[in-house]
Amino acid sequence: MVRDEFGLIDYVRSRLSKLGRADTVVGIGDDAAVLDMGLEKDYLLWATDSIVEGRHFNFNIGDRSLIGRKAVGAVMSDIAAMGGYPVHITVDMGIAPYVEMEDVDEILRGMMFLTELFSVDIVGGDTVASDRLYISVGCLGRVEREWLTLRSGARKFDEIWVSGPLGGSIYGRHMSVSPRIPEARFLVQNFRPTAMIDISDGLVADLYHILEESRVVGEIVRDWIPLHKDARSFDEALYMGEDFELLFCLSEEDSRRLEAIGNRLEYRFYRIGKVLERGNPGLYMRDGEAVYPLDKRGFSHF
Amino acid sequence: MVRDEFGLIDYVRSRLSKLGRADTVVGIGDDAAVLDMGLEKDYLLWATDSIVEGRHFNFNIGDRSLIGRKAVGAVMSDIAAMGGYPVHITVDMGIAPYVEMEDVDEILRGMMFLTELFSVDIVGGDTVASDRLYISVGCLGRVEREWLTLRSGARKFDEIWVSGPLGGSIYGRHMSVSPRIPEARFLVQNFRPTAMIDISDGLVADLYHILEESRVVGEIVRDWIPLHKDARSFDEALYMGEDFELLFCLSEEDSRRLEAIGNRLEYRFYRIGKVLERGNPGLYMRDGEAVYPLDKRGFSHF
Numbered sequence: 001m002v003r004d005e006f007g008l009i010d011y012v013r014s015r016l017s018k019l020g021r022a023d024t025v026v027g028i029g030d031d032a033a034v035l036d037m038g039l040e041k042d043y044l045l046w047a048t049d050s051i052v053e054g055r056h057f058n059f060n061i062g063d064r065s066l067i068g069r070k071a072v073g074a075v076m077s078d079i080a081a082m083g084g085y086p087v088h089i090t091v092d093m094g095i096a097p098y099v100e101m102e103d104v105d106e107i108l109r110g111m112m113f114l115t116e117l118f119s120v121d122i123v124g125g126d127t128v129a130s131d132r133l134y135i136s137v138g139c140l141g142r143v144e145r146e147w148l149t150l151r152s153g154a155r156k157f158d159e160i161w162v163s164g165p166l167g168g169s170i171y172g173r174h175m176s177v178s179p180r181i182p183e184a185r186f187l188v189q190n191f192r193p194t195a196m197i198d199i200s201d202g203l204v205a206d207l208y209h210i211l212e213e214s215r216v217v218g219e220i221v222r223d224w225i226p227l228h229k230d231a232r233s234f235d236e237a238l239y240m241g242e243d244f245e246l247l248f249c250l251s252e253e254d255s256r257r258l259e260a261i262g263n264r265l266e267y268r269f270y271r272i273g274k275v276l277e278r279g280n281p282g283l284y285m286r287d288g289e290a291v292y293p294l295d296k297r298g299f300s301h302f
Numbered sequence: 303m304v305r306d307e308f309g310l311i312d313y314v315r316s317r318l319s320k321l322g323r324a325d326t327v328v329g330i331g332d333d334a335a336v337l338d339m340g341l342e343k344d345y346l347l348w349a350t351d352s353i354v355e356g357r358h359f360n361f362n363i364g365d366r367s368l369i370g371r372k373a374v375g376a377v378m379s380d381i382a383a384m385g386g387y388p389v390h391i392t393v394d395m396g397i398a399p400y401v402e403m404e405d406v407d408e409i410l411r412g413m414m415f416l417t418e419l420f421s422v423d424i425v426g427g428d429t430v431a432s433d434r435l436y437i438s439v440g441c442l443g444r445v446e447r448e449w450l451t452l453r454s455g456a457r458k459f460d461e462i463w464v465s466g467p468l469g470g471s472i473y474g475r476h477m478s479v480s481p482r483i484p485e486a487r488f489l490v491q492n493f494r495p496t497a498m499i500d501i502s503d504g505l506v507a508d509l510y511h512i513l514e515e516s517r518v519v520g521e522i523v524r525d526w527i528p529l530h531k532d533a534r535s536f537d538e539a540l541y542m543g544e545d546f547e548l549l550f551c552l553s554e555e556d557s558r559r560l561e562a563i564g565n566r567l568e569y570r571f572y573r574i575g576k577v578l579e580r581g582n583p584g585l586y587m588r589d590g591e592a593v594y595p596l597d598k599r600g601f602s603h604f
Contacts, residue, residue: 039340039341050396090335090350092352094396121329122329123326124329124330124335132433134430
């Protein structure tokens, strides 16, 4: 049976009854669910992420704390992509017979590196016996109502940005996730990003998520795409997943402002393209004088 | 390596740094985390539960919708045990190669049986490839601050109650979980349960959780323990897990009130014993004139 994670998520999404609870602002389909629990200023954000040994990480990695760091970092990255910040997490672990207590210690240490960095409490979880090690992390976050940033708000003439160089994460960097929470908070506090996502499936695949949810056509410029030093080819910057950088859109005015103060920032953002027009979602690459369409082919975990 | 789920949870709990966020009212250690997110009247509850094929369910069950029902029912049962009600869930699934789309459909159908019954939205989740099918469900619930019921509040002379007959769940009933949400809500709205838990590890093991957290000694009366018709021995009512009934304590006054209106209820509760005194946690069984100590041995998933 052939399928991919995106296809199955869409399928599950299509099968789920929508009760349309009044407190569900956004359900399945963005980086995190958005819940209106009656807080005066904030929405609650809720994301989950599962990683499975052999698929998303190798147990025989030298430093097993990175397994925990990846599990927690990936889900915190989802919270950042909504403009929010994490507050609490739960950790479910399927413990395989060959996992020793010291391994669990190491994994927890990697989790706590991030939870302590971002003042997050681990408030629950479940441990069960499993043939293979898996970790499923849930993360609750908060975001001020006016700062909530979805995938669906990109508009004509918006400019497209990323928060860091792309490509080559699979050669090791994908394990030492640094969720872009300070960067996301800087952006929503000082600008009004119209759409945002974190790059987990690859630049092109994740940009398509924005373009599709926003119903717009985009263009990226080959020379503007920042290549990570780990990348071994330009294609890796386009199609390789798990960069965990923010990909976002800003109005032309906000883009000029971000450029103007860019050299005073501790963060570095890269403008890589723009939204051309409303209409059937599509993506073009500008390469010198040439312009060609880019299809959606991206990194898939299946 | 020998261990049990309880031991590992305690170990993980002991290893976790306690940041002591002001909004974490109860972290790891009760049926659900209790979060004070700034809602005027309510606390937020958050529970997770993982089930793994071959350990908690058999994939070759006739009706695969029951796999979904169990995954969601078990975590809703945790929310009920806090006195609350569920509002949103997330579903992470590890999909094994032999799982067909129709199986996913069936599993979702079983989940939706419960989510529709209790007006709960499925707002997120993640699907990944896995060697074996596993399902990890997160559940957010709400409880009015004054109705929050922990494991730790049992007092001397409280009486001990269960919400239904026990034993024999493993012969099939453990899959068709009916979380005792209406019963829990009836109890907190009309009485003041001093402690509550859901029976997932077995009556004795879960009663010990209450006794330990409350620092009290209890006694149960053999003749008062309601035996389920599926049970094949009395020991099953004591030590077999996954009954998913509520186990709770009421003051003597509340107990008399519950008995008085008992025959007008749509629910049936059973008084099974009492709290003898404060002190080192312990449990006794009264059997006619004989009284003997019961040790903690209970059902373990490992």
